[in-house]
Amino acid sequence: MKRPLFLICFVGVLSALAAARPVAAQSVPEIAYDSAPNLLKMPEDIYLGEVLGVSTNSKGHIFVYTRTGSVNVTTGTNRVFVRSGSRLFEFDQNGKYLHEIGQNLYAFVQAHAVRVDPQDNIWVVDEGSSMIVKFDPEGHVLMTMGRKPEAVDNPARQEAAPAAGSGAGVPGDNFNGPSDVAWDAAGDIFVADGSRNSRIAKFDKNGTFIKSWGTRGPAPGQFNVPHSIVVDAKDNIYVADRGNKRIQVFDTDGNPKTQYTNVGSPWALCITSGAHQYLYSSDSNSGEFDNATIYKMELDGTVLGKFGAGGKQLKEFGTVHEMDCRRENEVYVGEILNWRVQKLTLHPAAGKPDATRSARK
């Protein structure tokens, strides 16, 4: 009886929000850009598969987390054990292959993201094992978070799609299809969790659980696949709430501050370093030639420009799944459909928004 009333209020709030922030229109200027051909040089016997994660460290080295080979299942009496299926590679700043990290790692099942923290530690988020693994810059395991389920029953229990209001999970440390990881200035860890849970989980720098927030749903503070997460220099937390087609901004305690609904479905977020930070958000295509657009934004949500198109050629995108933008005009994109990483050089000087921006300064 109460629900319709609640829904009406809720829809009202949503439409008010939508009215306040118009959907990005054609007026958004295009940013010119180039892509470096054949960026990553692979050894002859190694192939990238779907590139789910790409990230650079302070030296410009490129880390790629990819779904390769196949996820193997081995059998017990009435259980199957899920193993392997993803690999992590390091390249130098020119794309020269350096080495593999985490060969045959217990947690590498279904790649989802790789991020490099300010100390150059490498963090891998695996959706299949529901684990996060922190490596030191040399590739030794420093910390693990979550635990891979030991085995799957045969037949596997059918998991229902997450219901509205569900997904906060136990107030504990275990993930269910985590998607991304970020840190604030204090080193506290924020995990977007994920495709089956619908929450953000916060841990201290030692991996001790602090709190989590969010359930499945469209209200502020709720999520429908929190798919990517970044933190700015002032500790604002940006969550790509992909299914709800919005970016939600929180403080470090999980209080909603604002949301941006003008950049389509945010699949991947990255935030630039430096004094003036920018936010890039990719409205990725899931079909080969669908529209694919990456937006460049001020942290307050103002859209400065956009670029990109779906497709298979250089400069085109096949489902951008992660971006790195340590430097403002140098954006790395990892693509699912095209099994590659592109290094994009943006030329915003030619476009309007930067002129306006410099004028404003």
Added chain:
Amino acid sequence: MKLRVLSGSLLFLFVAAVFALAQQNVPAPAKAFATAPDIAYDSVPNFLKLPTGTYLGEGIGVARNSKGQVFVYTRGGDTSHLYEFDPNGSFVREIGKGLYGFQMAHAVRVDPQDNIWVVDEGTDMVVKFTPDGRVAMLLGRRPEFNGGVRATPPPNTPPPAAQPYRFGRPTDVAWDAAGNIFISDGYTNSRVVKYDKYGKYINSIGTKGTGPGEFNTPHSIQTDANGNVYVADRGNRRIQVLSNDLAVKTIYDNVGAPWALCITPGPHQYLYSSNSNPDNNNSRLNAVSGEIYKMELDGTVVGKFGKAGKQLKEFTTVHAMDCRNDNDLLTAEITGWRVQKLALHPQVQTSSKVQTSSR
């Protein structure tokens, strides 16, 4: 309308309260927790040195032989692996690479003749290796892949009757002075089985339950010098002490959920039992578990040490312990993917007790 809103709010509060209570299904700390004195200890950083490109995975089993060589049985990305390290933790070799009996590691133990025994709960097998790593004897048989993987029985289906020479996800192995073999079996079966040293079935005890001689996940097993058998009855949060013929002698229920047991050699034997923090990393459970108890064989708690956490000296679900040397323990941890070498300092026990009470 106001009434509706009010009743709606009440309903919401009720649901929230039920939800909150359901989430508070947290056991009390172990009975001995409050009174057991703290034992001071250190942990050696980065004890195990692995070759580049080799990663430990979940630390499931750890045991030393008479020369101090360290054997670690782990869950890796493809299957289980058995690694040997020297006493300083330097990598020596892998044993049983690709072995048919390796699938889902559960325990490694070294017998008095330095044979290495591995218990695998994925293949339902116990494999005895000679000290140089050759297969010497097998117990159990890996289920055949015959027409696919067997279906999981519906919930509450009673497990099939235990068979003498087949295991149901076995967990651990121990021996008495005569070489008789004792196996805790396991997750699907709920029993302890005794074989002679040639692997011939003698007898067994236990079905699933809470009474004396019944088990709910017998998870770890040890014997003392007199041939008594100590079984970590984890799900029942107690240690059951059996005679050599598998009759229940006594029960210790004061040290939480025993995940891992080890008994020291030497004239005065001690029993260590780990009330490990559960492996799902639930921080509320971490708050009431994670410590290891040192006990006399009669169950008297001598002291305790450790707590749940990811840092050095903290524990991320201890799954096995080696205590061949009295105050020099090895712990294998599931979620921390590591083995810690702990130096206990029980001589400063009294002063640490004073410090504890003044906190």
